[in-house]
Structures are given as structure tokens and as C-alpha cells.
Amino acid sequence: MDLDFARKGLASQPFSALLGARLVAFGDGVAVLELDIRDELKQQNGYLHGGVLAYAADNTLTFAAGSVLGPSVLTAGFSIDYVRPGTGALLRAEANVVQASRSRATCRCEVYTVDDDGLQLCAFAQGTVIVTR
Template sequence: MTDAPDLALAQKVLAAQPFSNLLGARLTAFGEGEATLELDIRDDLRQQNGFLHGGVLAYAADNTLTFAAGTVVGARLLTAGFTIDYLRPADGVLLRAHAQVIRAGRSRVVCRCDLSVVDSTGAETLCAVAQGTVAVPEPSPGT
């Protein structure tokens, strides 16, 4: 296994992603095979029925799955694919995505992500689940 970056370094990686900045995403936990990403639910992130847009949920799942994988294999990785199941409409004040590594191999890491919304009273409701595979690419010659 590779030395995994710490939370501060992972937050810098997230901050370097323009789309993550646009959404206002924050990495709140990172380590030991797990990662948590949060973002405030704003009106401009909602779809026509007033719920958080599914694309925002998919973004959060993808990024959180990959950050969780990074805790065990380091920063050199890419999403290979993921599936997401929307369980109920997402409505609240905060989206919280929590991912954990299920199995880490040399070239692939499988992770699971639970996506929940938090309402104004602090109650948390599971709204989607995702599973993904993260690829660990071969080092380029000379690196």
C-alpha cells in the first residue's frame, strides 16, 4: 500500500477542482478507508420539483468514492465506474456523502457510498446509495 495523504492534503486536492468549488463541496473526514464530503443544498442545485438534482448526488458519490479509495492507495487513481440508486427525493439543508472501502487490490478499489440529506433539525435521511470501482493506473515510464 501507498502512504495515503492526510485530510489537509485531501482538502487541497478537492479545492483544486473547479466544479467542486462551484458546488461548495467540503471534505470533512478522510482516513482509514473512509471519506465524507458535504455540501450545502442551495436553490440553484435543485431540479424542477424542488429536490436536489440527481447530478449533484452523482457528483458527490463519485468524488467521495474516489477520496475513500485514496485513503488506502494514495492520490494516483481514477474512477473506473459507479452505479447509484436513488432511494427517495433529496430535500434538506445539507447533503452528506460517506464512502468506505470494501476491498482494495493492487489495480482496483471497490467502495460503497451512502448519501444522506440533513434537515434543519439535524435529522439525517438516506436518499441514495452508490458503489464504485476506482482504478489505480500503472505508473508512467520515468515516474
């Protein structure tokens, strides 16, 4: 699979399209997903909603795993820790495969927001992705 193929997969996800998510890197056990932070994605205190951070981690973990396992994969489970509120103009999730077999991969992901001060770590996650063949 290449970046264009992976982008088509992302575009086929209605929720990802609703959020305006973009896959900016994909391959060799790595994936990077970005989306613009809009008011509609914030919670009552003006921070990016935790569900959006979790979406970004989940989907990026799965794309990273898919780059080594193939396109027929699903998240089996993941955990996320929030370390600071999400503010800024851009959300960026960077995931990589830590270990993979033929049927599953363990991945980690860092979720950042980008503002005038650069990248700010907001959350980190780890998860397991399985082949669904």
C-alpha cells in the same frame, strides 16, 4: 495522505469548488464529503438534482479509495440507486472501501440529506476506483 492534503486535492477541482463541496473526513478507507443545499442545485420540483447526488457519490467513493491507494486514482465506474428525493439544508456523502488491491478498490457510499429530522438516506452507490500510475 492526510485530511489537509486531500482537502487541497478537492479544492483543485473547479466543479467541486463551484458546488462548495467540503471534505470533512478522510483516511483509513473512509471519506465524508458535505455541501450546502442551495436553490441553484435543485431541479424543477424543488428537490436536489440527481446529478448533484451522483457527483457526491462519485467523488466520495474516489476519495475513500485514494486514502488507501494514493492520490493518483480515477473512478473506473459506479452505479447509484436513488431511494428518496433530496431535501434539507445539507448533503452528506459517506464512503468506505470494501476491498482493495494494489491497483484498484471497490467502495460503497451512502448519500444523505440533513434536515430537522436528522439524516435521510437519499441514494446509495458502489464503484470501482483504479490507480492511474
